[in-house]
Amino acid sequence: MARRQDRAAGGTNGTPDGGKALKRKTTPTISDVAALAGVSTATVSKSLNGRDGISPTTRAKVVAAAEQLGFRSNALAQSLLSGRSYTVGLITNDSFGRFSIPVMLGAEDALQAGQIAVLLCDGRDDPIRERHYIRTLAARRVDGIMVTGRRADPRPPITLDFPIPVVYAMCESTDPRDASIVPDDEHGGTLAVEHLLATGRTSIGHVTGPSDFRAVRLRAAGAEHALRRAGLSLAGGGPLHGSWSEEWGRQAATILLRARGDLDAVFCGSDQIARGVADGLRAAGCAVPDDVALVGFDNWTVMTEASRPPLTTIDMNLPLVGRRAAETLLASIEGTATSGTELVPCQLVVRESTRV
Amino acid sequence: MARRQDRAAGGTNGTPDGGKALKRKTTPTISDVAALAGVSTATVSKSLNGRDGISPTTRAKVVAAAEQLGFRSNALAQSLLSGRSYTVGLITNDSFGRFSIPVMLGAEDALQAGQIAVLLCDGRDDPIRERHYIRTLAARRVDGIMVTGRRADPRPPITLDFPIPVVYAMCESTDPRDASIVPDDEHGGTLAVEHLLATGRTSIGHVTGPSDFRAVRLRAAGAEHALRRAGLSLAGGGPLHGSWSEEWGRQAATILLRARGDLDAVFCGSDQIARGVADGLRAAGCAVPDDVALVGFDNWTVMTEASRPPLTTIDMNLPLVGRRAAETLLASIEGTATSGTELVPCQLVVRESTRV
DNA sequence: TTGAAAGCGCTAACAA
DNA sequence: TTGTTAGCGCTTTCAA
Numbered sequence: 001m002a003r004r005q006d007r008a009a010g011g012t013n014g015t016p017d018g019g020k021a022l023k024r025k026t027t028p029t030i031s032d033v034a035a036l037a038g039v040s041t042a043t044v045s046k047s048l049n050g051r052d053g054i055s056p057t058t059r060a061k062v063v064a065a066a067e068q069l070g071f072r073s074n075a076l077a078q079s080l081l082s083g084r085s086y087t088v089g090l091i092t093n094d095s096f097g098r099f100s101i102p103v104m105l106g107a108e109d110a111l112q113a114g115q116i117a118v119l120l121c122d123g124r125d126d127p128i129r130e131r132h133y134i135r136t137l138a139a140r141r142v143d144g145i146m147v148t149g150r151r152a153d154p155r156p157p158i159t160l161d162f163p164i165p166v167v168y169a170m171c172e173s174t175d176p177r178d179a180s181i182v183p184d185d186e187h188g189g190t191l192a193v194e195h196l197l198a199t200g201r202t203s204i205g206h207v208t209g210p211s212d213f214r215a216v217r218l219r220a221a222g223a224e225h226a227l228r229r230a231g232l233s234l235a236g237g238g239p240l241h242g243s244w245s246e247e248w249g250r251q252a253a254t255i256l257l258r259a260r261g262d263l264d265a266v267f268c269g270s271d272q273i274a275r276g277v278a279d280g281l282r283a284a285g286c287a288v289p290d291d292v293a294l295v296g297f298d299n300w301t302v303m304t305e306a307s308r309p310p311l312t313t314i315d316m317n318l319p320l321v322g323r324r325a326a327e328t329l330l331a332s333i334e335g336t337a338t339s340g341t342e343l344v345p346c347q348l349v350v351r352e353s354t355r356v
Numbered sequence: 357m358a359r360r361q362d363r364a365a366g367g368t369n370g371t372p373d374g375g376k377a378l379k380r381k382t383t384p385t386i387s388d389v390a391a392l393a394g395v396s397t398a399t400v401s402k403s404l405n406g407r408d409g410i411s412p413t414t415r416a417k418v419v420a421a422a423e424q425l426g427f428r429s430n431a432l433a434q435s436l437l438s439g440r441s442y443t444v445g446l447i448t449n450d451s452f453g454r455f456s457i458p459v460m461l462g463a464e465d466a467l468q469a470g471q472i473a474v475l476l477c478d479g480r481d482d483p484i485r486e487r488h489y490i491r492t493l494a495a496r497r498v499d500g501i502m503v504t505g506r507r508a509d510p511r512p513p514i515t516l517d518f519p520i521p522v523v524y525a526m527c528e529s530t531d532p533r534d535a536s537i538v539p540d541d542e543h544g545g546t547l548a549v550e551h552l553l554a555t556g557r558t559s560i561g562h563v564t565g566p567s568d569f570r571a572v573r574l575r576a577a578g579a580e581h582a583l584r585r586a587g588l589s590l591a592g593g594g595p596l597h598g599s600w601s602e603e604w605g606r607q608a609a610t611i612l613l614r615a616r617g618d619l620d621a622v623f624c625g626s627d628q629i630a631r632g633v634a635d636g637l638r639a640a641g642c643a644v645p646d647d648v649a650l651v652g653f654d655n656w657t658v659m660t661e662a663s664r665p666p667l668t669t670i671d672m673n674l675p676l677v678g679r680r681a682a683e684t685l686l687a688s689i690e691g692t693a694t695s696g697t698e699l700v701p702c703q704l705v706v707r708e709s710t711r712v
Numbered sequence: 713t714t715g716a717a718a719g720c721g722c723t724a725a726c727a728a
Numbered sequence: 729t730t731g732t733t734a735g736c737g738c739t740t741t742c743a744a
Contacts, residue, residue: 395715396714396715396716398714398717402714409713409714411713414713433720436720436721436722438720
């Protein structure tokens, strides 16, 4: 099956040299440093950790010795002593997809600034697997757990039989006492429609995903509020629900045009749908944005840029969601627990599809 | 900025109860279990780890005590003793994008089967950051490191000042003595063209990405080999290089049609390009697959399914790349080091765009 | 079959 | 200013 390119044998990096070996060079410990520097281990520890009560001379000697040996303090031993692993578990059920990754990146950034490492756990929507991971994380004495998901819809909280902080990012816990950080979808819907209104549109349709997504309901609600404040309502009588696909967008474009000859804007529940709508409108001889303006949702560049014309859209600030989640988790680890759901604001990104 | 939904305070899961606290319930240790079971810690250890030389009665007693206390062995302590952390570091420079994620998932799967946890490190193409991560991983005494990237192009090996196994997944190390696992792009190109030939096409063009990508050169080489074996050569005289975009695909379709009136197939270097080609052909009044058949590369569902018609494509088996990398790393950790580059075969996925 | 003791690598009292 | 000692939680001889 697999081909292997033939090449010289013998790895570079540290692959143990096959032979029974002479002096199997083992990682230097604090005692090695102490011995070399001619001091006690306690002195080495203090010197290297910047504790005071150490003479500059000694400190220099120790540092030199450590350097020479390539000494690197064993975090495992430190953790055992301090009772903190400086590690958090990241459980995701998005198989690290489009939504959870930006969240993760934001989180990882904030955590690593706090010197916290992240253990990866891909739950695959399998409760068994999730439980297994939780056991592992428990054994490794993580300082906290972050849970992430594909959908913003509330999910049952994870169950822990040991007391450590948990925060839900992107997916809300059904237990209101848990800390959750999610994008403010309703606000996103409002932003989109307000932008359309501001550019002079008045007959605005809404094409979106299945109504059993909370995000879908919230975005629609935000849109409708904004319209109501302007004394208007959705063209077509309400949101048009379908699948999260371009195909649905294309169909919906036809439906809307047929229903409302005066249609001059469409707000879509996703960029994918919006791209479909753009194609559908074009096919019907309708110009975007001249005849009909278009706003998507997600700011998924692959879609927004490939669409003709490029799409104005709503960005959920997912990295910020991740960052806030990490900060909340860190605070909780430090003892300042928070609870309840925090909404991260969305942001309008203007491109060709709504140019005036 | 952020809205906070008001809700009752007080977390569910383990957020330390604010107060100075009564008996701050601490995680039970092996001594707690020993005390409760009325035996020594050594006996507890042996009982729980299935060592023999323990009477069934005692074992049962210990197990019961452990259960009752919710005892979970401290992996940190075990690691300190065993010298193995059962953890590997995963360094990526793809910001966990489209390519490295499937690789990661495959790897994570294989590793977790081996009871190995994964520490996440997003290098962001920043060497400083990468070095920082390597220090962290060293301190945490990871058993090995896996390096992943966006491009298959060879990258300089990471530099370690301590001896642990490293494997490169998806991105090859420039040092041939390192172990690398990459998709067999050349094979992929061959598969694509052989499929087109098998379905009776003879005038086959190739539209692909920038030629400084090794994958681009390999895929083209594979395609040309297959053609040569059939006594043919690429329509258009050679590969058409451009950007990795739909836009380029649309342009290229026009170019190819103009150059070769008898064009009956196009093999594309990516699904994105292929989708553009599909649109370009359709716009030129050319039917896919009746007039011109189309094969993409990547099996990126978002593109293959949204394309009209859905695209036949080449799948790189990325999860398998990850799995093989993990297996190689595990073997290396166990002492069986490998070196050189392993090629993982690609696979043809047939859809509408090449129906006969 | 069980337990006492030593030690993995490190840090924090406390003494010197 | 430095060193001695104890101990984090666990496993493993070795002796009982």
